[in-house]
Amino acid sequence: MISSKLLEAAETVLLPIFSEIDTKVKQNLKKVLKAYQNHRVGVHHFSSVSGYGHDDLGRETLDHVFAEIMGAESAAVRVQFVSGTHAIACALYGVLRPGDEMLAVAGSPYDTLEEVIGIRGTGQGSLADFGISYRQLELTPDGTIDWTALDTGIRTNTRLALIQRSCGYSWRQSLSIDEIEKIVYIIKQQNPNTVCFVDNCYGEFIETREPTAVGVDLMAGSLIKNPGGTIVTAGGYLAGKAELVEAAACRLTSPGIGREGGATFDQNRLLFQGLFLAPQMVGEAVKGSHLIAYVFEQLGYPVNPPPLVPRRDVIQAIQLGSPDKLIAFCKTIQRHSPIGSYLDPVPAPMPGYESELVMAGGTFIDGSTSEFSADGPLREPYTVFCQGGTHWTHIAIALEAAIEALGES
Template sequence: MFKEQVLGWMEAAERQIEGKTKEIDRLIDRNQWKVIRAFQKHKVSDYHFAGSTGYGYNDRGRELLDLVYADVFGAESALVRPHFVSGTHTIGTALFGVLRPGDELLMITGRPYDTLHKVIGKPGDGSGSLQDWGIGYGEVALLEDGTPDYGEIARSITPRTRVIGIQRSRGYSWRPSFTVAQIGEMVKFVKEIKPDLIVFVDNCYGEFTELTEPTEVGVDLMAGSLIKNPGGGLAPTGGYITGKREYVDKAAYRLTAPGIGGEVGAMLGTTRAIYQGLFLAPHLVGQAVKGSVFAASVFERLGFTTHPRWNDPRTDLIQALKFTGPEHLIAFVQGIQQAAAVDSHVVPEPWDMPGYEHPVIMAAGTFIQGGSLELSADAPIREPYIAYMQGGLTYSHCKMGVLTALQNMLDRGLLPAD
């Protein structure tokens, strides 16, 4: 199936990362036990998986799901719904829920992920963006080493600042993702300046990659997508918002309507999959993290620059791989697609994708459309040429994806044939 040269690269990488994969297995155990204990505490039963229709009044499965999520994330409250269409929608709902005209959102981890730019918008853009509603926006660039610029953060907080935004994951940036401990330091710093600030975290790609979550270190409000880590590859759609009860309630009013909030909402037959996905999530996230470590080891041995490196601490799924030109990047992403169980015959090409500022190439042969806990890779076609690989429901599939990408690059003469 693979050339001996490619298999040799695999074997060398597996020997190198053996200790790291055992460490990840220990993380899987602790997070799996945490999720099961939350299920047990709330006495989850088969009848909680039944669906509801219409308004969804008295849907006990939905109500209990919120309680389970709140416990898993160490928070006061949670809102878990299939009605969120994406992570961006979920994040936007949380921000619109707690910000009012005249307030300001200050991002302290640099420029946010591309799809959030239109949510922030521009004053008077007519799109209903944050700035169109008279909500100010500012951002503080990270220092050259990828850490927060605390001096500039302190100077940027004004009486108008209401929400501090933190993006845990790197997005399309060549910088470290932030650990929960680092996020805790940011929370402590900004609260000492202005105690009534609301600290919001975009937690996408980060769930279950550490033993704790940002809401356990002082974060007030947090959001993520169910087609990423916590959906466990089974949730067909949706998102979650968790944190302090007063802020989650405001987000719920934004999702539905004031006075209604999270009290209604038919789950449309998704309840069982969302529960079961959460149950599986710690294990599947661990599989994906192993895949990222493997990819980093292989590509480092071939002379490519990776971020994080194979033995660095991990706080999200994403593995960034820097290539020397667009042909390497495109060959890699197309190789990941070739290894998919779904749509392996499709050849991805760069295209102008809505919400992105540059042409993007995406490998997404997934059972859930856009499900990035499943093996996928994407990259904007711009310098520096960086591919972002994430996900993999099984470690075996992760390895197959990396090996297929390597063989694709080798066959095109983009790797040394010796």
């Protein structure tokens, strides 16, 4: 079969890159292991308390461990966050006040943030409802940060700069840590009081440094993405300066409670274990993204990021060019998933998204994008976004069938 020969050739070409990824996994794992050792993590941290969740030793220790790994003053790792979007919303509501401006420096935000901001939807307590204005700096025609616009983009009332690390559903390069560091430097030169906030979803453990280690004031993400190691059942996190993490946590709970409440429902062991597994799981997903990019470019499809270049998140996009191919691709990925392989993905509305989505997500954790999944909005140019993967060999098996399916569609 053409597909199997193509994949075999790709694997041979990518072996040196896979070796480089393993080296980075080792560096990140050393950092995680050191944090566990420094905070003397033991089996007693796996226990949980009930009710209000006061004095949960495991939760408090995990916060310290997470903060050290992320190079942050403080962190709040909580199962009460419904999603990454929820964690991000808490951060925005925690920092911003009426009359403030939020500036997105990397073009349009991810779809699920549009209703939070108030640029789509009917309000329901959006930032716009509270008198918080929004502005965005458009990307250059080649999809990169407009550094010239950023040099003069910060105003006196620009309280928060939103830096979306991942490309999301846009066709642009995701941001590297070096680029994020440069963005922060430029912003702080103009207004030291502007809070630099990073949507870190899909980006954890891609590089050996995280945004909070290079000057970012606050960041947020999801635990059913990279840092959950594919086994955490729900939740999200905040990390950054202590006062900002606390302000965001007060939006999750309430003023006066902040980070001090929230039972972990006997999830502490999974939270610790998932974080320990995360560097390895991310490494496997990155290998899979290289494989997808190489194979589909060989087949003539536009891909982002391109083959053989360093990764900046775990997302690999392919422009399939037609709704039939998008649906066929997702159906094939679903058929080669461990859970729900008998289901057929069909386009449907999704809360928080503008367009109908078709989604393949046969994952052990519902909606987990650290496990192998694929989805895309039903709009031109009919791009599918592949995420995650517990081992790249599973991705290779699914891709072989997907190539054949696209040839028939």
